[in-house]
Amino acid sequence: MSTHHDPSTDLTTRDGAPLPERFEDPGLHEHRARVGDSDPKAQKRAERQVVVLFAISILGSIGAVVAYALVPPGETVGSMRMSNLLLGLALFLGLAGIGLAAVHWAKALMNDHERAEDRHPTATSEPVRVKAVEALREGVKDSSIGRRGVLKGAMVTSLALFPLGIAVPLVGNLGGDWDVSASKRTLWRRGVRLTIDPSGRPIKASDVTIGSAFHVIPENLEEAEHPLDEKAKAVVLMVRMDPRDLKSEQGEGWSYDGIVAFSKICTHVGCPVALYEQQTHHILCPCHQSTFDASDSAKVVFGPAHRPLPQLPITVDDEGYLVAQDGFDTPIGPSFWERLT
Incomplete structure (x- = not known):
């Protein structure tokens, strides 16, 4: 039994040419070096900027605890508004500092070379697991966290203090009226x-x-x-x-x-x-x-x-x-x- 081919269903490019069965690999764009890749001073400056952002997060987290302790909501609309405003701004600084520091760290200090890898079967064989562990170790090494003590300390401190801005008000309210x-x-x-x-x-x-x-x-x-x-x-x-x-x-x-x-x-x-x-x-x-x-x-x-x-x-x-x-x-x-x- 023969079938009729409808040429109108063939896909074409914008200029009317038939689509190729296989597209050529366009390759990677030419890598554009950053200033910090060749200038140690620029790299150090970026590191200090990341530390400052983490420091802002630390101050925000501490500020949230201080705001909760020194500016209670009170019984008036004005006092509630001021308490919520200060607490919200402090929590914003605490979280925004961590987020901005992480983004700047990744963009300015970590390896930014693009890589392309062939797609392989996803079976988790032993060699694959070994390779995954190696990739994780390479990522840790690439982030330079091991040899940047100040940067590591700022990150750990900001991550450790930020939950206090949420936990302290929450725990402080546990003594309230829980009679549903x-x-x-x-x-x-x-x-x-x-x-x-x-x-x-x-x-x-x-x-x-x-x-x-x-x-x-x-x-x-x-x-x-x-x-x-x-x-x-x-x-x-x-x-x-x-x-x-x-x-x-x-x-x-x-x-x-x-x-x-x-x-x-x-x-x-x-x-x-x-x-x-x-x-x-x-x-x-x-x-x-x-x-x-x-x-x-x-x-x-x-x-x-x-x-x-x-x-x-x-x-x-x-x-x-x-x-x-x-x-x-x-x-x-x-x-x-x-x-x-």
């Missing part, structure tokens, strides 16, 4: 008024129009022992819709005249859910796009979250202000090892 059940306790109690974040002004039900959304905090939040910590747990997103749009509620009296309130802490990884879509009644987390239906007890309709947002039962007091009937119905925030659903 703390997420079950917030400032919300029966009778606590809902107030606007951040002004703290109480909210009357008559001030909340259909389609509006409010970011809410408990009344007298500033009087708490740790206001920022308590706010992080108690923040609420409150919206109002037509009561006829409510599909279900978790119990009698969880909302007031179409006004519903849910924790702003996403049940995926704890990002703030702060976006409300008026037409669909969807609440969106901007971090990973978890989407919750405010009209249906904030159940998950899209995204990686597995639990609904905890709902805050609300009503009004004698003066018409919105108040909590109780705390959240479930622990706020993402799941942990004691709470998988």
Whole structure:
């Protein structure tokens, strides 16, 4: 049986010529010598530059420990910002110094001759293993680490000190509150008024129009022992819709005249859910796009979250202000090892 050859399927070069069956080896580019290859002073200068970069890393690592010890986060936004800034800059110098030193070392001090080797079978025979060990020894010799004591000391010191910038703050926080059940306790109690974040002004039900959304905090939040910590747990997103749009509620009296309130802490990884879509009644987390239906007890309709947002039962007091009937119905925030659903 004969087959028909379609010449239109033949591959050609850009000028229309047929592709060759085998390409010629173009070889290696001509090696361009560096200044340090022929000038010992230039090579010594490059070595000092690498040492300086490692020294910067050492200072950064020490600085991270000092910044953590002398500039604690504190209880104010300003102190937290300053502590994070100093700690972040110090860690940057610690890691960047190591990285830049390694790159400069490789480019300025190690052998830069290009080599081409034929491809061979990858079976790890004994001769191959012996050759690999020889190559490693040659690499150590090529790096000149054995005869550059200052360079070796700077590298070892920077690598040894850098983990301290991470380990010291981590160990220092081990004495904190590791009670995972703390997420079950917030400032919300029966009778606590809902107030606007951040002004703290109480909210009357008559001030909340259909389609509006409010970011809410408990009344007298500033009087708490740790206001920022308590706010992080108690923040609420409150919206109002037509009561006829409510599909279900978790119990009698969880909302007031179409006004519903849910924790702003996403049940995926704890990002703030702060976006409300008026037409669909969807609440969106901007971090990973978890989407919750405010009209249906904030159940998950899209995204990686597995639990609904905890709902805050609300009503009004004698003066018409919105108040909590109780705390959240479930622990706020993402799941942990004691709470998988």
